[in-house]
Amino acid sequence: MKTLILQGLAVLGFVFFSAMFLVWWERKVSALIQNRVGPMVVGWHGTLQTVADSVKLLLKENIVPSGVDKLIWWLAPFFVVVPPVMAFVTLPFGKSMIVRDLNVGVLYVASMTAICVLGIFMAGWGSSNKYSLLGGMRAAAQIISYEIPLLLSSVLVVMETGTLSLQGIVEAQAHGWFILKPHLAIAFLIYLIAATAEVNRCPFDIPEAESELGAGYHTEYTGMKFAMFFVGEYTSFFIVAAMATTLFLGGWQGPFLPSFVWFLIKTYGIIFVLMWVRWTLPRVRMDQMMSFAWKVLTPISLANLLIGGWFMVNA
Amino acid sequence: MPMTNFDIKNIDPEKEDNLSFEELIVNMGPQHPSTHGVLYLELTLDGEVVLDCRPHIGYLHRSCEKIAENRTYVQFIPFTDRLDYLASMNNNLGYVLTVEKLLNLQVNERAQYIRVIIAELNRVASHLISAGTLAQDLGAYATPLFYCFRDREKIVELFDTLCGSRLTYNYMRIGGVKNDLPPGADTSIKSFIKYEREKLKEYDDLLTYNAIFLSRTKKVGILKKEVAINYSITGPNLRASGVPWDLRKEEPYLVYDRFNFDVPVGEAGDAWDRFKVRLEEIEQSFRIIEQALGGIPEGNPTVKINKVYKPAAGEVYLRTENPKGELGFYIVSDGTTKPYRNKIRSPSFSNLAVLPELVRGVNISDAVCVLGSLDIVMGEIDR
Secondary structure, eight states: OHHHHHHHHHHHHHHHHHHHHHHHHHHHHHHHHTTOOOOOSSSGGGTTHHHHHHHHHHHSOOOOOTTOOHHHHHHHHHHHHHHHHHHGGGOOOSSSOOSOOOTTHHHHHHHHHHHHHHHHHHHHHHTOOHHHHHHHHHHHHHHHHHHHHHHHHHHHHHHHHSOOOHHHHHHTTTTSOGGGSHHHHHHHHHHHHHHHHHTTOTTSOTTTOHHHHTTGGGTTOOHHHHHHHHHHHHHHHHHHHHHHHHHHSOTTOOSSSOHHHHHHHHHHHHHHHHHHHHTTSOOOOHHHHHHIIIIIIHHHHHHHHHHHHHHHHHO | OOOSOOOGGGOOTTOSOOOOOOOEEEEEOSSOTTSSSSOEEEEEEETTEEEEEEEEOOTTOOOHHHHHHTSOTTTTHHHHHTTSTTSHHHHHHHHHHHHHHHHTOOOOHHHHHHHHHHHHHHHHHHHHHHHHHHHHHTTOTTHHHHHHHHHHHHHHHHHHHHHSOSSOOOOEETTEESSOOOTTHHHHHHHHHHHHHHHHHHHIIIIITOHHHHHHHTTSSOOOHHHHHHTTOOTHHHHHTTOOOOHHHHSOOTTGGGSOOOOOOOSSOSHHHHHHHHHHHHHHHHHHHHHHHHHOOOSOTTOSOOSOOOOOSEEEEEEEEOSSSEEEEEEEEOSSSSEEEEEEEOHHHHHHHTHHHHHTTSBHHHHHHHHHHHOOOHHHHHO
């Protein structure tokens, strides 16, 4: 029981630390890309800026706009934060650093990240704001569409290893990362694109679409509830990057350094690539995004599944 | 919030049309990230598709034209800065040229050359902002915007050394200009042109031929030639629709007839063409500036500048090619030191008027893109 509580606290601590770090890092990366310096005032190179921002958000007045659907509106931030935190349970951070090695790990993480869409849609529906509603609708359509190529590309890894346990998948990559095999490399690319859409990041940040919808589904939220959307977003972001690492990049496998260091290096590497994309590309349009999911990504991942299966049978 | 009167109990599986739909009216603005100022668009939506769009203006109205009636001719120059505040020099120029025509005033050659150089530099600055904000409206998260502002900054610094201001310059004078070019301006303008030509290639890589950018702007908001003329669209928006109409060529003012430059035109008249035409006009402006710097005569551009003018009774209309389109001043003089009437024809006003025509039937994302590509400035719409 005691260890369970300790593990829970460790996960929670990591989640919030990671979200804060990612916000700071994102601001620094964007500043680097945009010829700016980014936050510089609070702490060394602005490292404590997110802490200061969190304190500010904690102290802010909690405004409940009139006309909101109270129950749905209050519950939405929790639906965005809690599921990704729960996904941490089965993430293999290191050789023995895992809370519970579930035998349905892949399925579990995928379902947890998919629940977030419920929270986003609840926020959009409950806010009694037309922009939020449009954002929520967009989010529902987008995340459900991209779930399919995301899972289809993960299925290939499961076929390769014959296990759904994440620790088992990492151990199966001891003699070579899966990304080195051609059909799995394609699956990795599909996974990365679908994951970008899954966590609503540019060029697929359509639910938030600042220049079109104000801020989309979280327009009406203030203070800590607003911050929770951010924590949820960055936690989901970490989860999809960690899953890409685990499924395709050998997880914590690597020479010399301790295993969890390798895991973090690879995960933050993927996060950096996604940030880079975000701060460079314009946003795609809703219908373009949907047709890309259904007419391009899904057929390619199905074909890839077939080819991969053929390889496995014949090799 | 009841969006539709949809109730699961009323569904009859035999009937096809169980759902009833309602139109959604969204008030976009006057506080919205991509309405380019205090513009209020009343959008009627069917889901995400825009059925109708009604622009409401007037949130930035400052009675510029009425103020003009109570100011002397010289005193009104700083008010023109606030019309299209991204191209203050061009507004100054349009106004002083009109008053000079009213007074039959001859301006010496050096002042005319300086005016051309400064006006073209300001045109470049205005087009840079237009390119950056369009990319921002398309969701490119401020990166292209910052790049454009970085380059515009160099022009603004140059104007700062020229007249001491960064945004509202009040530089043109009736009969000349405020100051001569500062020492070393020649080399700094030339080095800026060299620098910016490199950066324009970067914009092409980052935006113009980017697959996402192309898919968002090509065939979006097509403005047909006839529609453009009927709505009296001018400037790059008209040229993007394929009409090679540029006042610098058609009715040359100042010394524009001495320079060799092209008028870039688009083909389809879509958002991409409007963007591309602006980028190409930057290059043409550079050509004009280089020729003007090469042929600029010696002299004192600040000679014979009075504080008060008293034109004879009469009226005058003059239009100039502003970065946004044709800026016209219609001034009626009753023989006193103040004009009887000063009517301003602003290009953005007409350019905005065509917006409902372009956004009917498109996605809300495209409506934002079309508005961004029309490049309006509220300062001169509301005046």
